[in-house]
Structures are given as C-alpha cells and as structure tokens.
Amino acid sequence: MRKKLIAANWKMYKTPSEALTFVEAFLPLVAGHTRDEIVLFPSITSLATVINRVRGTNVAAGAQSMHWANEGAYTGHTSPVMLTTLGATHVLIGHSENRQYDNETDERINLKVKAAISHGLIPLLCIGEQLDERESGKTEDVLASQLAGALAGFPKEHADKLVIAYEPVWAIGTGLTATPEIAEETHVIVRNHMAQHLGDVANDIRILYGGSVKPENSKSLLEQPNIDGALVGGASLKPDSFAAIAQY
Numbered sequence: 001m002r003k004k005l006i007a008a009n010w011k012m013y014k015t016p017s018e019a020l021t022f023v024e025a026f027l028p029l030v031a032g033h034t035r036d037e038i039v040l041f042p043s044i045t046s047l048a049t050v051i052n053r054v055r056g057t058n059v060a061a062g063a064q065s066m067h068w069a070n071e072g073a074y075t076g077h078t079s080p081v082m083l084t085t086l087g088a089t090h091v092l093i094g095h096s097e098n099r100q101y102d103n104e105t106d107e108r109i110n111l112k113v114k115a116a117i118s119h120g121l122i123p124l125l126c127i128g129e130q131l132d133e134r135e136s137g138k139t140e141d142v143l144a145s146q147l148a149g150a151l152a153g154f155p156k157e158h159a160d161k162l163v164i165a166y167e168p169v170w171a172i173g174t175g176l177t178a179t180p181e182i183a184e185e186t187h188v189i190v191r192n193h194m195a196q197h198l199g200d201v202a203n204d205i206r207i208l209y210g211g212s213v214k215p216e217n218s219k220s221l222l223e224q225p226n227i228d229g230a231l232v233g234g235a236s237l238k239p240d241s242f243a244a245i246a247q248y
C-alpha cells in the first residue's frame with residue numbers, strides 16, 4: 001500500500017516570517033493527520049525556519065532544488081550535505097520551471113537524483129509534457145525520455161525511496177487540470193516505464209500529480225488508484241486551502 005504524499009511547492013513566494021505565519025496556522029489544521037505524508041517545500045531562505053518549526057510534528061520539509069556535489073565552486077547553489085545538515089528530508093528535482101528557465105538538463109537531473117539518494121534525501125523527480133507534445137501524441141515518448149535520462153544508473157536497491165511527480169506543463173499555474181482519467185492513464189504509463197527501468201519495485205514507487213490541484217479537485221484526482229499524492233503550487237500558499245487538499 002503506497003502512503004500518499006501531499007506536497008506544497010511554494011516556488012519563489014514567502015519570506016521567512018511569512019513562511020512561519022503559514023506553518024503556525026497550518027499545523028493545527030492537520031494535527032493528527034497521519035493517513036498521508038505532508039511535506040512543505042519553501043524557498044531556500046525560509047527552509048531553516050520551517051524545518052525548526054515542524055520538527056517533531058507530522059509535517060516534513062524539503063528544498064526546491066539542489067546541486068549534486070557535496071561542496072565546490074558553484075556560486076548560488078546548495079549542496080545535499082547543506083540540506084541534510086539543516087534537517088531537510090526531501091528535495092524537488094527537475095521541476096519544469098527549472099528545465100525551462102535554468103537550463104536544467106536530463107544529465108544534471110540524473111546526477112542530482114543519484115546524489116539525493118546517496119545522502120538519504122527523498123527525491124521528487126518532476127516530469128511532464130508540454131501542450132504541443134500532448135496534442136501531437138508525443139506524451140509517452142517525452143515522459144519515457146525524461147525518465148530514461150533521469151534514471152540512468154539509478155541504484156535499484158533504493159528505488160522504493162524515489163518519488164515521481166507527473167506535472168503536465170500545460171496544467172501548471174494555468175487553472176487547467178488534467179482530468180482524473182487523463183492523469184490516471186498517464187500515471188499508468190509512467191509506472192510501466194518505471195517497471196522497465198527498475199522492475200517490480202515500480203509498484204512501490206509513489207507517482208504524484210501536479211498542475212492546478214485545488215481543494216475542489218483534489219479528491220477526484222487522489223481517488224485514482226495510481227495517483228499517489230499531489231504536488232501543489234498556487235493552492236498551497238494558504239494554510240486552509242492546502243489543509244483542505246491534504247484532507248481530501
């Protein structure tokens with residue numbers, strides 16, 4: 001049985017004090033909620049504040065990105081060691097906004113996913129097709145290629161720790177959500193490709209859906225057998241809205 005993971009990607013929103021205000025309001029709303037795993041992904045400047053406040057609760061915190069090296073001359077980057085030292089447990093890797101704006105390539109994503117695993121961080125590997133790719137019937141090819149690139153040389157014995165976030169780019173921040181049927185169908189495709197790379201353990205890997213998830217649609221999405229959680233952007237910025245999503 002895969003425990004669902006409900007994650008908040010705050011992107012480039014919230015100062016440390018705004019993040020703290022969120023957490024203070026959010027924790028009582030989800031107190032005792034252990035059915036699902038709940039993880040917050042604040043910006044790097046708020047990460048320590050959030051980690052210190054959620055320590056010992058049913059909510060975890062992770063980083064929105066990281067470098068693969070332990071340390072080095074990489075101005076502006078954060079290493080896996082820095083994240084684990086802070087107490088981060090999860091990390092987003094390969095978000096479509098990083099692929100689009102930050103020159104994130106499959107090779108770099110591959111290094112980061114493997115670095116996360118070797119440092120005991122749970123990677124949420126983000127994949128997803130563009131609108132023109134879906135409309136021209138290329139969705140499966142795109143996802144297969146992103147998975148193959150990201151998972152080359154991935155250590156199979158750690159496959160159960162991997163999390164995939166399927167985020168169709170056309171549904172991110174647009175208000176357009178994949179219907180539960182389209183999302184479920186695509187998650188099955190993703191799981192089949194995971195099985196080709198990693199074998200039967202693919203059945204234990206959680207595949208989250210992301211793209212305009214809101215309180216109004218979270219239940220219908222999360223009821224699908226192969227949708228194992230949600231990665232939420234805009235609707236995760238308010239405590240009551242994100243709590244409602246987690247309590248679908």
Ligand SMILES: O=C(CO)COP(=O)(O)O
Nearest residue numbers: 009172173211212233234
């Ligand atoms: O990119 C996303 C989460 O990583 C989804 O963003 P929205 O929920 O704002 O569409």
